[in-house]
Amino acid sequence: MLSAEEIKSIDHEVAKLPQKRAAVIEALKIIQQHRGWVSDESVTAIAEHLNMSPAEVDSVATFYNLIFRKPVGRHVILLCDSISCYVMGYKHIYEALQQKLQIKFGETTADQRFTLLPNACLGCCDHAPALMINNDLHRDIKLETLDDLLSKYT
Amino acid sequence: MERPLTKNIHAGRQPLSLKEYVSTGGYSSMQQVLKKFTPHEVQQLVQKSNLKGRGGAGFNTGMKWSFVPMGEDCPRPKYLIANADEMEPGTFKDRLLLEGNPHQLIEGMIIAAYAIQANISYIFLRWAYKKAAAILERSIQEAYEAGWLGQHIMGTGFSLDMHLHTGAGRYMCGEETALLNALEGKRATPRAKPPFPQVSGLFGKPTIVNNVETLCCVPHIIANGAEWFQGLSYSGDAGTKIYGVSGKVNNPGAWELPMGVTMRELIEEHAGGMKKGYRLKGVLPGGASTDFLTEQHMDIKMDFKSVAAAGSRLGTGTMVVMDDATCPVGFLHNLQHFFAQESCGWCTPCREGLPWVEKLLLAIEAGMGKQEDVDMLQMHTQWLQPGNTFCALAPGAMEPLQSALKYFREDFDRHIREKKCPY
Numbered sequence: 001m002l003s004a005e006e007i008k009s010i011d012h013e014v015a016k017l018p019q020k021r022a023a024v025i026e027a028l029k030i031i032q033q034h035r036g037w038v039s040d041e042s043v044t045a046i047a048e049h050l051n052m053s054p055a056e057v058d059s060v061a062t063f064y065n066l067i068f069r070k071p072v073g074r075h076v077i078l079l080c081d082s083i084s085c086y087v088m089g090y091k092h093i094y095e096a097l098q099q100k101l102q103i104k105f106g107e108t109t110a111d112q113r114f115t116l117l118p119n120a121c122l123g124c125c126d127h128a129p130a131l132m133i134n135n136d137l138h139r140d141i142k143l144e145t146l147d148d149l150l151s152k153y154t
Numbered sequence: 155m156e157r158p159l160t161k162n163i164h165a166g167r168q169p170l171s172l173k174e175y176v177s178t179g180g181y182s183s184m185q186q187v188l189k190k191f192t193p194h195e196v197q198q199l200v201q202k203s204n205l206k207g208r209g210g211a212g213f214n215t216g217m218k219w220s221f222v223p224m225g226e227d228c229p230r231p232k233y234l235i236a237n238a239d240e241m242e243p244g245t246f247k248d249r250l251l252l253e254g255n256p257h258q259l260i261e262g263m264i265i266a267a268y269a270i271q272a273n274i275s276y277i278f279l280r281w282a283y284k285k286a287a288a289i290l291e292r293s294i295q296e297a298y299e300a301g302w303l304g305q306h307i308m309g310t311g312f313s314l315d316m317h318l319h320t321g322a323g324r325y326m327c328g329e330e331t332a333l334l335n336a337l338e339g340k341r342a343t344p345r346a347k348p349p350f351p352q353v354s355g356l357f358g359k360p361t362i363v364n365n366v367e368t369l370c371c372v373p374h375i376i377a378n379g380a381e382w383f384q385g386l387s388y389s390g391d392a393g394t395k396i397y398g399v400s401g402k403v404n405n406p407g408a409w410e411l412p413m414g415v416t417m418r419e420l421i422e423e424h425a426g427g428m429k430k431g432y433r434l435k436g437v438l439p440g441g442a443s444t445d446f447l448t449e450q451h452m453d454i455k456m457d458f459k460s461v462a463a464a465g466s467r468l469g470t471g472t473m474v475v476m477d478d479a480t481c482p483v484g485f486l487h488n489l490q491h492f493f494a495q496e497s498c499g500w501c502t503p504c505r506e507g508l509p510w511v512e513k514l515l516l517a518i519e520a521g522m523g524k525q526e527d528v529d530m531l532q533m534h535t536q537w538l539q540p541g542n543t544f545c546a547l548a549p550g551a552m553e554p555l556q557s558a559l560k561y562f563r564e565d566f567d568r569h570i571r572e573k574k575c576p577y
Contacts, residue, residue: 016317018357019338019339021339022337022339024339025321025322025339026339028322029320060339060340063324063341063342064322064323065322065324066281066321066322066323067322067323078282081488081491082243082244082488082492083442083488083492084243086485086488087402087475087476087485088401088402120241120243120323120325120496121241121242121243121244121245121442121492123240123246123248123249123280123283125244125406126246126398126399126400126406126407127406135284136284
């Protein structure tokens with residue numbers, strides 16, 4: 001079931017487009033914003049609302065890497081693993097994060113605080129290495145200040 | 155030296171509001187076009203200016219527009235799309251324009267839409283650009299309030315709506331036809347060409363997709379003319395270019411410079427040269443999907459023609475420098491991991507070939523490679539050439555690989571001989 005608020009937001013997107021189903025990516029993003037992730041039940045509810053089959057919705061949901069089909073923690077860390085960050089040593093940042101949080105890419109901490117994911121180039125290569133936590137971009141990441149950075153996200 | 159695109163962008167300052175943009179002469183080109191130019195005249199002026207697509211392909215923008223069906227009987231609505239899905243690894247130029255001077259893009263889009271008589275426009279923005287999203291949302295609203303978007307702009311018969319669409323990830327969305335599928339709410343797989351999007355694009359209607367930097371050039375071409383635009387350049391390719399350098403250099407960054415500055419000037423002057431203790435080993439001149447250049451190419455001009463003559467592509471003009479302490483095989487593995495991951499899976503050679511390449515490189519890097527593996531990599535650079543795949547992703551992935559095998563072959567052989575990574 002979609003909430004009244006979710007339906008309102010989805011229909012706002014539908015109104016901008018000539019076909020109802022064209023709003024499916026927006027709908028997935030809206031659901032994720034409200035619920036943190038997109039469950040099977042959510043896929044079915046979106047499908048009913050947009051006159052699509054659940055399989056069609058899921059084929060789209062599983063294509064885009066920033067639609068989460070599994071639950072995530074309160075904060076999602078997206079660590080850039082592309083070429084400029086590779087040259088500038090993102091692997092050291094990854095090792096430090098693994099040690100501090102005791103999780104690897106694709107995992108969530110036991111206290112549900114952080115999910116750690118790799119992400120393709122974040123488009124700030126002149127300030128590599130870079131990462132995003134939720135909607136915040138952090139650049140020129142240094143091992144010494146990593147604890148400070150993480151402590152802002154409780 | 156003129157810097158039309160970035161002269162009003164200052165690091166650390168807020169982006170220009172509509173009022174500030176107008177005070178720098180902004181929106182006067184749009185007014186001039188709507189009052190005095192026919193769509194055909196705009197197309198011709200831009201074509202004459204020799205503006206070439208800044209997203210990487212380098213196709214004449216005015217000519218691209220000229221393929222859109224015009225006249226009373228043409229299919230409608232027509233669409234104009236700004237490709238702001240900047241995802242080529244090593245590329246960070248459009249972010250500067252989006253976050254610094256959003257109205258420059260909006261004005262360029264209004265003029266481009268008028269030139270092809272499109273009435274609906276989208277900015278396709280990548281998910282990660284959160285700051286740009288907020289800025290663009292506010293700026294589009296300002297343009298509506300000023301009456302420069304919406305119905306009957308300035309009392310003329312021309313109407314244009316503009317929407318911001320933010321993506322949900324995936325490199326493929328930057329490919330023109332895959333972007334159209336993404337906007338239609340589908341998986342971002344590429345479409346067969348022909349028909350070209352200019353004739354049958356978004357929702358089957360005529361559509362133009364232009365890169366952000368390309369569109370930002372348009373108001374300045376209208377204001378100053380085609381000859382002025384050509385005069386900005388040091389070479390046959392017109393205009394300025396936003397170049398960037400990243401890697402172990404002293405001052406990584408992005409700068410608007412005359413088209414055709416040399417790679418040496420970019421790396422040694424603007425980027426401040428290599429960091430102490432490092433030497434330059436190779437350069438990807440225009441993002442992850444361009445062929446390596448090396449020290450012997452330092453004096454070539456960074457324009458479409460000269461970089462092509464040196465065996466690579468200008469691409470996005472934002473270069474990644476590989477230093478002598480970075481293992482070329484590891485570097486290549488990182489690139490091919492990216493391409494294998496971002497393959498949309500639509501066509502077999504790309505879906506199967508790229509992960510194979512990635513695994514071979516991983517094995518070589520780990521000291522478990524055999525001589526035949528290098529031959530197999532070499533064969534993939536043939537198998538994944540344009541014409542064998544549906545879009546340019548896999549051929550693009552082969553560009554750094556084929557040139558690495560040419561310039562850094564000894565590094566591959568050493569890994570195999572010594573059965574370990576020598577770096």
